[in-house]
Amino acid sequence: MASFQPQSANVGRTLARLGVQLPIVLTEDDAVVNGIGRLEAAARKGRETIEAITVSPVKAELARAMLNLLSMDFHFEGDNADMLRYGAFRRSRMKRRTLGTAYVIPVFRSRRNADFDIADPEHRAKWLQVCGDTVLDFGSGHGDEARMLREAGIDVTAFEPYENDGHERISFDRGRRSAEGFIHAVRSGKRFTSLFLSSVLNSVPFVSDREHIVRICAALCDGDSTLYASARSTKGANWQCHTRGPSLNEHGMCEGTFRVAWERGVTIGDLGVAPKVQKYYDRAEFRKLFLQFFGEVEICLKSTSIAAICRKPRPVNPERLAAALRFEFDLPYPGGRRLGMAEEALAAFSTRLGVSL
Incomplete structure (x- = not known):
């Protein structure tokens, strides 16, 4: 099970406040691949259920890389x-x-x-x-x-x-x-x-x-x-x-x-x-x-x-x-x-x- 992260929790709370609903991604044994912040936000709100997608072990590695390891570099100019x-x-x-x-x-x-x-x-x-x-x-x-x-x-x-x-x-x-x-x-x-x-x-x-x-x-x-x-x-x-x-x-x-x-x-x-x-x-x-x-x-x-x-x-x-x-x-x-x-x-x-x- 992934541990909660402050930054991820911030993202989850912001998405919830803006009304954006994204499912979390789980492995077949319920380990969180992506969406730990959204899960924490839902838990803090007392929600009993949350939408989730389950992926196979092979797809879990690909999903982990594509959803968690890619980064964006923002430049604030103009x-x-x-x-x-x-x-x-x-x-x-x-x-x-x-x-x-x-x-x-x-x-x-x-x-x-x-x-x-x-x-x-x-x-x-x-x-x-x-x-x-x-x-x-x-x-x-x-x-x-x-x-x-x-x-x-x-x-x-x-x-x-x-x-x-x-x-x-x-x-x-x-x-x-x-x-x-x-x-x-x-x-x-x-x-x-x-x-x-x-x-x-x-x-x-x-x-x-x-x-x-x-x-x-x-x-x-x-x-x-x-x-x-x-x-x-x-x-x-x-x-x-x-x-x-x-x-x-x-x-x-x-x-x-x-x-x-x-x-x-x-x-x-x-x-x-x-x-x-x-x-x-x-x-x-x-x-x-x-x-x-x-x-x-x-x-x-x-x-x-x-x-x-x-x-x-x-x-x-x-x-x-x-x-x-x-x-x-x-x-x-x-x-x-x-x-x-x-x-x-x-x-x-x-x-x-x-x-x-």
Whole structure:
């Protein structure tokens, strides 16, 4: 009897959720040749029967090779790569009721994020002392954290090109408005005491895209600014269930998600809705990412998250910054649309930095 495999179980659950019914393939003595994941999915659902095909020993070897050993090599380029980019939008269920790790790590390193309350006068005073009162929320998602900070009297510039319209679709118009507001703040020379990348870099599918984002943030830092970034860690159960298998109370965490081969620590999920990548980081690679752009990088682990505290931005490389701005402000949208604000962004950053981009 074949043993259950997390990856196979994910496939089985995904097929069941999509209404795809495939029989399992058995030998004459009931050993599973193909379909162990579908069998587990059926067992977890409490199904008493499942369709099966029995093959002879000779055919079993052929079926095992043809059904289990063939592989496919997917390349995400062009439209396929863009689909993963705009699939990064924050899902409706991912609402924030408390500030995330990037916002809490400046003041609470060992306590739970939920223990920090920006509305508490003592907590607010401590946070302002460290982070200042004029901040940038880059990749603000639903805007929950920006709202909480604004309610506490903090000046927040928020940028979210892929805002969810509440129906699991991206709002192009809201993305444009957000970009316009961000570009206006940059052009005006507004100084940010702190910048935040809160749960952003997990959903950005490719290394070069992540580097573009961090490069833009670094260009907006001065000698007294600090960038706080947080992302999911490889220590968390969401990644661990792909490497050691889920425990009984964790099996749903990796349901419908699959490891990909193009980069370590990456999964893809939501295949039946809008494919979304998740990148999980260890200390070394998170530090390496930010050290390209900052002279001082401190890495902290907090629960299932990893955080970077970045200071002393490195000198701007105009050519590479221009490439980053052309990418970020001409992001793809469904239906072949693009954000189309690269020239405005290049002009704003040129004015702010006093360089020609």
